[in-house]
Amino acid sequence: MASVGKALDSRAPGGVPRWLWLLIALVLAGVLASGFRIGQHDALNDLRLAQEVELRTRVQALEGVLSRQRAVATVLADDALVRDALADPLPGNRAAVSLKFDRLRDQTNSSVIYLLDHRGVAIAASNWDEATSFVGQDYSFRDYFSDALLRGEATQFAQGTVSHRPGLYLSHDVVGLAGGHPDTATEPLGVVVVKVEFDALERNWAGNAAQTFVTDPSGQVMLAGDPALRFHPMPNEGDAIRTTQAVPGIDWTMTMASSTGAARYAGLLTMGALGFVLTLLAVPVVILMRARRRAAREAEAGRRYRVELERAVEERTRALTGEMRERRAAEEHVARLQDEMVQANKLAALGQITAGVAHEVNQPLATIRLLAENGAAMLPEGQAPEVAGNLAGIQRMALRIGRITEQLRGFARKASGTVGPVSLREALEVAVLMTGASHAGRGIPVDMPAVDPGLLVMAETVRLEQILVNLLQNAQEALAGTQDPRIRIGVEAAETVRVTVRDNGPGLTPETAARLFTPFATSKPNGLGLGLVISQEIARDFGGDLRALPPEPGQGACFILELQGAI
Structure with a gap:
């Protein structure tokens, strides 16, 4: 027992017991570990919030593409020229439909627009003058043809048999009119099909650090930033943060997955900052310990000088008591400053996220507005008033979004x-x-x-x-x-x-x-x-x-x- 007590009471350099140094080291290690966990947790929350905002933006963009292309199929299914081409198979009628589809493809950013008769054979297509023209091809085996005849409209994501390019097929039946009256519909004459390819969206996703997948109900990847993953099960990203949202208007689900490496790095930064603060706090402690050692030596010397030096020891003790009170007050002040610094960092991060989102939206928004203005300028005067109205609406909406992003940046500036x-x-x-x-x-x-x-x-x-x-x-x-x-x-x-x-x-x-x-x-x-x-x-x-x-x-x-x- 004597040897154990002697070991515990052995002094490290500086006159402090070794067990006390070991206890201090354990406490500091626990504080640093807690700092790492807090920093990583806050960074993960920020990453998850930013990912949810970005996911909603991408879902809205995909929904906008689907809504626009579905509207193209619906409008063409009620077009008199399309109905005449199916009812009266004259070459002139079908050629006129092909030319109209060709113009609409450029205006609506569709991949291909084509018309199938009641047998499923393409009689007109926007690519009528290309080597891979769909005209004359039999698509009766496609689900989008048979489902449209049964239910009026259908969707199917598949690989093209002629182009060998994947895309989403949106179809709508064309119904004949008895006596030309819109309320007297007869049996379906054929099906209008609009094929949509998502290369631009996928290229945009590929430029982001987070991976984006769009899957069907079976979990098979339909769209992805990496086209090689298409038609395969969605990969497992291990410890990545996943955010999922359903795509309105279609039975698809969009998922974003981000690596947690940045959060670990944020945890390390927090731990490093906390270690720096603890180091600054340790300096006065070391100085105080050295002062106490000096006081102990003076007290030992004071005992040799009897009464006079005993008074000096008492005065020094009172001085040390005051220093201890000041030290505790300083430690409480530092703790309050640390709490205020954490809150300030959170508010600063929120402002950066707000300003970053507003800044990133402005560039694609300006491009959308410019494309809408160019599209309106390229329209022949007096023709396609509906298209001109839609382009004008896009310009107004782009201007409104610009005002919203300006408000976000103003919020970041506390305006x-x-x-x-x-x-x-x-x-x-x-x-x-x-x-x-x-x-x-x-x-x-x-x-x-x-x-x-x-x-x-x-x-x-x-x-x-x-x-x-x-x-x-x-x-x-x-x-x-x-x-x-x-x-x-x-x-x-x-x-x-x-x-x-x-x-x-x-x-x-x-x-x-x-x-x-x-x-x-x-x-x-x-x-x-x-x-x-x-x-x-x-x-x-x-x-x-x-x-x-x-x-x-x-x-x-x-x-x-x-x-x-x-x-």
């Missing part, structure tokens, strides 16, 4: 929007236009009163449109499965301007109405529960308010937006 007079009519028209093109809004009529163009409200344009779009989208989602769905917008102008958005859906339950404006409370499977909360806060920033009428059985839901009028 705020300016509230001023805004045309209520223009804001309503933009909101109806944006929501009418969505998957949930197709086929749902919106009754909007005639609003005086001079009716102005105190608001900020983009944020007012954000409130209206959120209310219309909620109404559209509530009308899913409703017979004869309809949305009614009302405007009353008095001392304040009141906008009502009412639907004829099932309405709100008392439980839902009670927590309607509570953050993160939602009845939607994929909802965040923040849309109405944010909209209400925006309305109150404008000096107005947003509320819902109490639920009434069978009366649907009604939301009231009150705004200050602008003189």
